[in-house]
Amino acid sequence: MNFTLKVWRQKNRNSEGRFESYTATNITPDMSFLEMLDAVNHDLVEKNQEPIAFDHDCREGICGSCGMFIKGRAHGPQKGGAACQLHMRSFVDGDLITVEPFRAQAFPVIKDLIIDRTAFDRIMQAGGFVSVNTGGVPDANAIPIPKTIADEAFSAAACIGCGACVAACKNASASLFVAAKVSQLALLPQGQQERKERVEAMLAQMDKEGFGSCSNTYACEAECPKEISVSNIARMNREYLKAALG
Amino acid sequence: MTLDAKIPDGPLEKKWDTHRFNLKLVNPSNKRKYHIIVVGTGLAGASAAASLAELGYRVTSLCYHESPRRAHSIAAQGGINAPKNYPNDDDSIWRLFYDTVKGGDFRAREANVYRLAQVSGSIIDQCVAQGVPFAREYGGLLDNRSFGGAQVSRTFYARGQTGQQLLLGAYSALSRQIHKGQVKFYDRRDMMDLVVIDGQARGVIVRNMINGELETYIGDAVILATGGYGNVFYLSTNAKQSNATAIWRAHKKGAFFANPCFTQIHPTCIPLASEHQSKLTLMSESLRNDGRIWVPKQKGDKRSPKDIPMEERDYYLERLYPSFGNLVPRDVASRRAKEVCDQGRGVGSTGLAVYLDFADAIARNGKQWVEEKYGNLFDMYQRITGENAYQTPMRIYPAVHYTMGGLWVDYNLMSTIPGMFVLGEANFSDHGANRLGASALMQGLADGYFVIPYTIGDYLATNKFKPVKEDHEAFTESKKAISEKTEQLMSAQGKRTVDDLHKELGKILWEHVGMARNEAGLKKAISMITALRKQFWSDVRIPGKANDLNPELEKAHRVADFMELGEMIARDALHREESCGCHLREEYQTDENEAKRNDKKFAYVAAWEFGGTGKAPKLHKEALKFENVHLTQRSYK
Numbered sequence: 001m002n003f004t005l006k007v008w009r010q011k012n013r014n015s016e017g018r019f020e021s022y023t024a025t026n027i028t029p030d031m032s033f034l035e036m037l038d039a040v041n042h043d044l045v046e047k048n049q050e051p052i053a054f055d056h057d058c059r060e061g062i063c064g065s066c067g068m069f070i071k072g073r074a075h076g077p078q079k080g081g082a083a084c085q086l087h088m089r090s091f092v093d094g095d096l097i098t099v100e101p102f103r104a105q106a107f108p109v110i111k112d113l114i115i116d117r118t119a120f121d122r123i124m125q126a127g128g129f130v131s132v133n134t135g136g137v138p139d140a141n142a143i144p145i146p147k148t149i150a151d152e153a154f155s156a157a158a159c160i161g162c163g164a165c166v167a168a169c170k171n172a173s174a175s176l177f178v179a180a181k182v183s184q185l186a187l188l189p190q191g192q193q194e195r196k197e198r199v200e201a202m203l204a205q206m207d208k209e210g211f212g213s214c215s216n217t218y219a220c221e222a223e224c225p226k227e228i229s230v231s232n233i234a235r236m237n238r239e240y241l242k243a244a245l246g
Numbered sequence: 247m248t249l250d251a252k253i254p255d256g257p258l259e260k261k262w263d264t265h266r267f268n269l270k271l272v273n274p275s276n277k278r279k280y281h282i283i284v285v286g287t288g289l290a291g292a293s294a295a296a297s298l299a300e301l302g303y304r305v306t307s308l309c310y311h312e313s314p315r316r317a318h319s320i321a322a323q324g325g326i327n328a329p330k331n332y333p334n335d336d337d338s339i340w341r342l343f344y345d346t347v348k349g350g351d352f353r354a355r356e357a358n359v360y361r362l363a364q365v366s367g368s369i370i371d372q373c374v375a376q377g378v379p380f381a382r383e384y385g386g387l388l389d390n391r392s393f394g395g396a397q398v399s400r401t402f403y404a405r406g407q408t409g410q411q412l413l414l415g416a417y418s419a420l421s422r423q424i425h426k427g428q429v430k431f432y433d434r435r436d437m438m439d440l441v442v443i444d445g446q447a448r449g450v451i452v453r454n455m456i457n458g459e460l461e462t463y464i465g466d467a468v469i470l471a472t473g474g475y476g477n478v479f480y481l482s483t484n485a486k487q488s489n490a491t492a493i494w495r496a497h498k499k500g501a502f503f504a505n506p507c508f509t510q511i512h513p514t515c516i517p518l519a520s521e522h523q524s525k526l527t528l529m530s531e532s533l534r535n536d537g538r539i540w541v542p543k544q545k546g547d548k549r550s551p552k553d554i555p556m557e558e559r560d561y562y563l564e565r566l567y568p569s570f571g572n573l574v575p576r577d578v579a580s581r582r583a584k585e586v587c588d589q590g591r592g593v594g595s596t597g598l599a600v601y602l603d604f605a606d607a608i609a610r611n612g613k614q615w616v617e618e619k620y621g622n623l624f625d626m627y628q629r630i631t632g633e634n635a636y637q638t639p640m641r642i643y644p645a646v647h648y649t650m651g652g653l654w655v656d657y658n659l660m661s662t663i664p665g666m667f668v669l670g671e672a673n674f675s676d677h678g679a680n681r682l683g684a685s686a687l688m689q690g691l692a693d694g695y696f697v698i699p700y701t702i703g704d705y706l707a708t709n710k711f712k713p714v715k716e717d718h719e720a721f722t723e724s725k726k727a728i729s730e731k732t733e734q735l736m737s738a739q740g741k742r743t744v745d746d747l748h749k750e751l752g753k754i755l756w757e758h759v760g761m762a763r764n765e766a767g768l769k770k771a772i773s774m775i776t777a778l779r780k781q782f783w784s785d786v787r788i789p790g791k792a793n794d795l796n797p798e799l800e801k802a803h804r805v806a807d808f809m810e811l812g813e814m815i816a817r818d819a820l821h822r823e824e825s826c827g828c829h830l831r832e833e834y835q836t837d838e839n840e841a842k843r844n845d846k847k848f849a850y851v852a853a854w855e856f857g858g859t860g861k862a863p864k865l866h867k868e869a870l871k872f873e874n875v876h877l878t879q880r881s882y883k
Contacts, residue, residue: 012794012795028520028522030519030520030632031520031522032524034524035522035523035524038522038524038745039522042743042745042746044789045743045787045788045789045798046741046743046787048787048789049789050789050790051789051797051798053795053797055312056486057311057316057318057485057486057487058316058318058320058321058485058486059485059486059524059525059527060321060525060527060626061626062320062321062407062410063311063316063318063320063321063485064313064315064316064320065311065312065316080625081629085626085629085630087629087630087632089632110456110795111456111795114795116312117312117313118312118313118433120313121313121314121315121421121424124417124418124421125421125422125424125425126425128418128421129376129418129419129421129422130375130376130377130418131422132372132375132376132419133297133300134293134296134297134300134372134419134695134696134699135368135372135695135696137371137372137374137375138371138375139371140330140370140371140373140374140380140388141330141332141387141388143374143375144385144386144387145382145386146382146384146386147382147383147384147386150379150380150381150382150386151379151382153377153379154379154381154404154405154411157379157404157411157414158405158407158410160320160410161313161315184377184379185377188377188379190374190375190376190377191377
């Protein structure tokens with residue numbers, strides 16, 4: 001298979017970027033999207049040109065490093081997967097594929113397709129935890145949790161922090177990301193003590209980082225590689241309201 | 247130098263408690279005077295940094311990722327062991343200890359393994375308190391499943407994403423300390439060197455990966471929790487960036503490297519499809535609970551699996567090991583898979599695969615039951631191979647997964663460099679010659695939550711630390727050496743990409759230092775690696791600039807170290823004239839093709855001292871004493 005790529009190239013945080021065209025040749029359908037980029041980069045290095053910089057690591061859809069928009073969609077044309085899990089069999093031979101970084105004011109571009117998502121870390125630092133120190137905790141089975149609740153908490157906790165929800169949202173809202181953590185800990189008995197403070201602190205930090213508001217388009221859920229449900233946002237809003245009402 | 251493992255005296259069950267009592271304490275108000283550097287934010291690094299900060303130490307945490315949460319612990323699927331005996335199947339600390347020592351083919355320290363088994367229960371308690379959503383029964387209590395090498399169910403899990411949930415737990419504890427200002431965290435920093443002053447580890451030099459600047463971090467102790475070195479093989483289940491540079495450069499500064507040839511090849515991975523493949527993907531070992539492994543009885547049988555009748559199939563693990571069946575330890579399962587493929591009975595287009603079949607489980611319990619337990623793994627398989635494993639058996643083949651070898655540490659997890667501690671996969675400590683499933687998460691968190699917080703206090707309390715500044719010549723010299731190395735890499739301007747050279751190294755290692763090794767092959771590998779290393783330095787091509795974000799340069803530094811480490815792995819494998827665990831020397835096998843140990847000559851830890859690039863390292867031996875278990879030929883029959 002052969003493809004034409006239009007890839008966003010940007011030297012650094014302060015410079016202006018632009019699209020450049022490349023051709024990807026001799027690509028096989030079983031190659032992953034990142035392996036296709038590896039092949040393009042291999043050719044670029046052989047021509048002594050700088051390869052396309054992109055974040056990647058586990059290449060199995062769990063580390064959350066992938067941060068690119070492919071053919072106009074976060075993580076490309078697939079449901080429930082990160083860019084590293086996208087295979088070239090999802091494209092048609094000869095396709096023109098546009099590749100650009102996730103766009104959001106809170107995610108500045110560092111270079112080419114690499115973005116700075118440390119805003120997510122700062123939101124977590126503001127309240128995405130249960131305040132327990134190491135040691136001195138009760139036996140694990142001393143805290144029974146109904147299976148349905150544990151499963152629901154797990155589904156929210158499966159978030160990989162990639163930022164596709166922000167990139168897909170026209171408001172660049174981080175609501176789904178924040179809601180996933182708020183929801184996980186609001187569902188579980190361990191999270192009850194700091195329930196009020198947590199949702200307030202995390203949402204305050206979210207606003208501070210420059211993410212937009214949620215206007216219920218559900219684009220986040222549609223593009224989430226872990227298919228995290230927007231019902232978590234509803235839960236977060238209820239938590240926030242409850243906290244505000246004291 | 248004689249190696250002193252500092253294993254406490256007394257009965258096995260009492261060693262850790264006695265030792266803890268004997269360790270010196272740092273009083274609470276003095277803890278803030280000490281500064282500890284933690285490199286790496288996986289399970290071991292994040293749990294250590296958080297726990298030490300909670301105690302009051304000042305902590306600097308560094309990682310090469312953009313966020314601590316991206317460390318490769320995140321990808322562990324199956325679970326974490328603890329002998330809670332919740333299922334009432336007669337588990338105990340002793341049984342976990344025994345299974346682990348035996349599973350490691352009697353090449354691990356008894357005292358370390360016992361301690362690991364002792365603290366493992368507390369890990370589960372800790373993680374639950376953090377809000378880790380482990381799988382539960384309908385009654386609300388925790389669920390367990392079984393893993394290879396054990397006949398009890400002691401594995402706690404969170405669907406197929408246990409590593410993710412545990413890491414996010416440790417990450418949340420770390421985040422809390424960052425918010426409090428007790429931990430200073432720096433992202434996208436690649437450790438380039440360890441700095442030793444007056445015989446003490448006092449800091450690290452890191453490369454700021456965004457602008458290429460070399461930065462100095464000073465502390466009173468340094469903890470390396472930088473993971474394993476499986477990527478030396480190029481193709482492995484590790485993340486693409488996983489590397490050995492931190493431990494290798496510390497090795498060059500005096501830290502001994504133990505048992506480098508103990509590299510685990512995991513039996514259940516998705517087979518290699520073609521040459522351009524950049525990594526291999528693991529399918530959790532938990533699949534072996536319900537999937538049955540088989541190949542056709544006939545060589546070269548190209549029929550579709552559904553057309554091969556039952557009597558023409560060979561469920562070889564069940565045939566060879568009736569009591570453990572498909573749940574034999576990883577090394578055994580991998581070796582047998584290679585054996586049937588070598589006999590020409592492998593399946594798939596390459597013939598390098600065996601079937602893992604769920605037809606019986608689906609017939610017995612229904613598709614929904616299988617889906618609930620393993621759904622995400624089946625999805626992952628389909629995504630990669632395009633095949634539906636509910637309808638046709640999965641194809642699997644062994645792949646490099648984990649390294650039991652690593653920097654040598656004593657019972658306190660301190661390396662041969664005073665003040666440098668090594669945790670998690672980066673050290674060699676607990677798994678001997680083969681790690682059992684669901685034990686890596688256990689060890690990483692044991693080291694970080696429950697061992698280092700105590701043992702590091704003793705080191706700090708019993709040593710004096712001169713104030714040092716960034717302009718100390720040890721730092722400036724180290725920076726100069728790194729800059730020269732970078733310059734040498736950048737100026738080679740050869741013809742080959744870093745990846746090409748890395749792939750070639752990987753092929754040499756896989757062929758000669760992989761699942762089966764022999765003297766001639768190992769000698770050949772050493773000379774091939776020596777030649778390739780030379781070529782690397784003259785023929786590598788790195789575009790771009792050194793003082794910029796430059797992924798090719800990052801890789802080049804790492805591969806330069808792999809080129810040296812690869813040779814040491816082969817040397818270690820050559821010197822160990824026995825088979826044990828994952829280290830199979832073809833010359834040393836029983837009549838039934840099982841690993842044949844030589845306890846008289848090789849019941850020791852091989853700790854290698856760096857002798858200079860291209861020069862033979864010096865071997866030091868730490869004798870392993872078995873006072874509580876009887877050394878036997880492992881049997882899973």
